[in-house]
Amino acid sequence: MNLVLGMIAAMMVIVASANVLVQYPVNDWLTWGALTYPVSYFVTDLTNRLRGPAVARRVVWAGFALAVLLSAVLATPRIALASGAAFLASQLLDVAVFDRLRGRAWWQPPLFSSVIGSALDTALFFALAFAGTTMPWMTLALGDYAVKVAIALVMLAPWWWLARRARRTPGDRHG
Template identity: 40%
Template sequence: MTRTYLPGILAMAAIVVASNILVQFLFGQWLTWGAFTYPLAFLVTDVMNRVYGKDAARRVVLVGFVVGLVCSLIGTQIMGEFGPLVTLRIAIGSGVAFLVAQLVDVAIFSALRDGTWWRAPLASTLVSSTLDTLLFFSISFSGVLSFLHPATDVSWAAEMLPLLGSGPLAPLWVSLAVADWSVKLGIALIALIPFRIITAQLLTRS
């Protein structure tokens, strides 16, 4: 690690910590406040990739992964009203989803980096955000993967309800995933503005 990467490292760590805290607080019926901070991790990764290259981006991702593991470990030790704040399945889902999605983001961005300025960050974030949502919610709540930790009760997530309150019947966790994915897509579009501004300033300085 070098001092050059320190702002990116600190930003990623702050986002991961904040998201792990804010995920405990509901926003409406389908979301938590963490859904609005977590997608910023993709912005940090893309900025690092654009300015310093894919190796720097991967280093920042690994730091975020380690910080996330520590947060999950702490969460498993804190007891809430219905048990640990973080179950083993959620810890596994969170770690796998973050690492895989972020590394895919780095790979896609690197492949498209020579095109129009917005194409690499938008395409990489859209694909990796979708992958992140699929991995996290399926690993954490799908009944098909209950063998990961049979002691974790996720029966509540399998309750059949109208999708997002008005669509076809689907397990509750699918509505949670769709809502989370929608926020990620929206932030991916909005994040193009700070991406353009931040990268322009950093590239000018360098």
């Protein structure tokens, strides 16, 4: 399968599953969605590394459209719209930050772009999806963000492995 189509499909599945899972708290400070959504940054960053920021943005836009449609069916329209807005803003920020840091050490672009993108995503999503509801959304947002940062750190291991084996784009250093 074409790499770009595979990345779009992965993005759609990751985001739609996170939108279903975010409705189910694990405890008072975490939802199941926090365990799946951070992988979307890995997909975006890998696309950016392999094909550049223009292709990464196309994957984000296509993944956004498909995930919002699927989420409206599988989750709720409010979650789908909140997710769409947060996803689009945070993923486009991720692409820009990653590209800006492209020439730095191998771990900096994927880590910093994911951490910064996750902060924007978490703030936008939880405020739009759950403000005014009985869901303890501020506490859940803090817990979700902490897990997203932890997963971004864990994803550095497969990032390093895949980046070492993949074709490099101009400006990449150390993988």
